[in-house]
Amino acid sequence: MTTLVRLNLASNSFSGSVPARFGNLTQLRTLFLENNRFTGSLPGLEELNELAQFNVSYNMLNGSVPKKLQAFGEDSFLGNALCGKPLGICPWDDGGGENGANGTSNPSGVGGNVIDGERKKKGKLSGGAIAGIVVGSVVVLLLVVFALILLCRSGNKTRIAAAAVSGGGGGGGDKKLVFFGNSVKVFDLEDLLRASAEVLGKGTFGTTYKAVLEDGPVVAVKRLKDVTVSEKEFKEKIDVVGVMDHENLVPLRAYYYSREEKLLVHDYLPMGSLSAILHGNKGAGRIPLNWEMRSGIALGAARGIEYLHSQGPSVSHGNIKSSNILLTKSYDARVSDFGLAHLVGPSSTPNRVAGYRAPEVTDPRRVSQKADVYSFGVLLLELLTGKAPTHALLNEEGVDLPRWVQSVVREEWSSEVFDIELLRYHNSEEEMVQLLQLAVDCAVPYPDNRPSMSQVRQRIEELRGSSGMKEDAQDQIQQLDSINDIYHASSR
Numbered sequence: 001m002t003t004l005v006r007l008n009l010a011s012n013s014f015s016g017s018v019p020a021r022f023g024n025l026t027q028l029r030t031l032f033l034e035n036n037r038f039t040g041s042l043p044g045l046e047e048l049n050e051l052a053q054f055n056v057s058y059n060m061l062n063g064s065v066p067k068k069l070q071a072f073g074e075d076s077f078l079g080n081a082l083c084g085k086p087l088g089i090c091p092w093d094d095g096g097g098e099n100g101a102n103g104t105s106n107p108s109g110v111g112g113n114v115i116d117g118e119r120k121k122k123g124k125l126s127g128g129a130i131a132g133i134v135v136g137s138v139v140v141l142l143l144v145v146f147a148l149i150l151l152c153r154s155g156n157k158t159r160i161a162a163a164a165v166s167g168g169g170g171g172g173g174d175k176k177l178v179f180f181g182n183s184v185k186v187f188d189l190e191d192l193l194r195a196s197a198e199v200l201g202k203g204t205f206g207t208t209y210k211a212v213l214e215d216g217p218v219v220a221v222k223r224l225k226d227v228t229v230s231e232k233e234f235k236e237k238i239d240v241v242g243v244m245d246h247e248n249l250v251p252l253r254a255y256y257y258s259r260e261e262k263l264l265v266h267d268y269l270p271m272g273s274l275s276a277i278l279h280g281n282k283g284a285g286r287i288p289l290n291w292e293m294r295s296g297i298a299l300g301a302a303r304g305i306e307y308l309h310s311q312g313p314s315v316s317h318g319n320i321k322s323s324n325i326l327l328t329k330s331y332d333a334r335v336s337d338f339g340l341a342h343l344v345g346p347s348s349t350p351n352r353v354a355g356y357r358a359p360e361v362t363d364p365r366r367v368s369q370k371a372d373v374y375s376f377g378v379l380l381l382e383l384l385t386g387k388a389p390t391h392a393l394l395n396e397e398g399v400d401l402p403r404w405v406q407s408v409v410r411e412e413w414s415s416e417v418f419d420i421e422l423l424r425y426h427n428s429e430e431e432m433v434q435l436l437q438l439a440v441d442c443a444v445p446y447p448d449n450r451p452s453m454s455q456v457r458q459r460i461e462e463l464r465g466s467s468g469m470k471e472d473a474q475d476q477i478q479q480l481d482s483i484n485d486i487y488h489a490s491s492r
Ligand SMILES: Nc1ncnc2c1ncn2[C@@H]1O[C@H](COP(=O)(O)OP(=O)(O)OP(=O)(O)O)[C@@H](O)[C@H]1O
Pocket: 200, 201, 202, 203, 204, 205, 206, 207, 208, 220, 222, 250, 266, 267, 268, 269, 270, 272, 273, 276, 319, 323, 324, 326, 336, 337, 353
């Protein structure tokens, strides 16, 4: 039978699948199977190299035309559910029946067993498809590597520009940066939005960026979130902030207000915040803050807050904490973020903010001057102990500083209170104890028992002025005792 050259079974009622054994008829030149009821897919017939005439039209075949048979015309396959060259493209293929390359086809046919079709698609990819996938994968990989290199080089560089501000975003296009007082207008909104920016951190009121303007200054830009007040009220309140002018405040240079976006532009202080310096880098290369620096920072911050309070009895900072005490290169303190607590809605209070909050404060938008004094007292405790304050109930790391100091002082472990980095300054122990007492005075639970910021500033000036006076250990113990007494009195 292998020498058979012509097989014509056309126009019978043959059914079942086309026998794969036809593939053994290697001398076959003619194979006519049309007008039968053959079902299933066509076998590959790989060995039929001599085949010149072929017809399977008007059967019930399905699947793709094997590659070996694709040279025959359309007429050879009509009246079936076959696909691929020379018929239409198979739905599971994009290359004209390439599935049949190895003599296989979809056995279940078009619209038949989809899972099987999928299996074949996955298992029998053409050379072109494989090459495409390889090239595509390499290109994607290169792009990812390139993007990673760019990311590493630029740190967390970004742009402040939001669609809303850049013009088309509905109502922002005609708005401008509003500058305060003597601030030189060396840049405009476009410059600001074009500037390369770096996220400094996310706070209670929004995200703060460091923006480096082309041929201009470096500024800190805060994108406010949850601003609840109207534009009129915002302008009134921010105007009050804008006119504040003191060497211990971070000046507000400009603001931008649109429906979608509210930006505040401050001077950028490269040394960062007291919080970062106290609690940030604990490893090698860390510059420890000595006593002189710490008491100087306490004094600078106290002067800044005293100035704010001097603007009127209802003027308070509202958010005193160590990340809002920024430092110059000579470690002078600059108080930032004043007046913002009155602009934004009562959002969830982060743990680190709650640790500074006076017990009587229920609405973070209404913080009295005495509540500022409480927060400043916690800040002093932070400076002295080196510990980050958090609220006792929310405590994850850090401590409820007033309570902790109270418990330590009660046990009379005086030196335990102070930051280990301060313990080497033996000559300043008395000043440290005095500052500790002041901190405790500020953080008493009853607002009326707290000193004013003027008194606080004065006491810091005095204790710094008394440097190197007496070193009487007995005195220090007495002072610790008096702190103890204050706590006992305040908790009664
Ligand atoms: N003008 C500035 N110069 C340098 N660093 C700044 C400046 N303003 C803010 N930062 C730093 O950017 C970070 C984010 O500040 P941001 O004020 O947004 O949040 P926060 O101080 O942590 O919290 P909050 O919003 O409650 O004040 C902080 O580490 C802060 O010290």
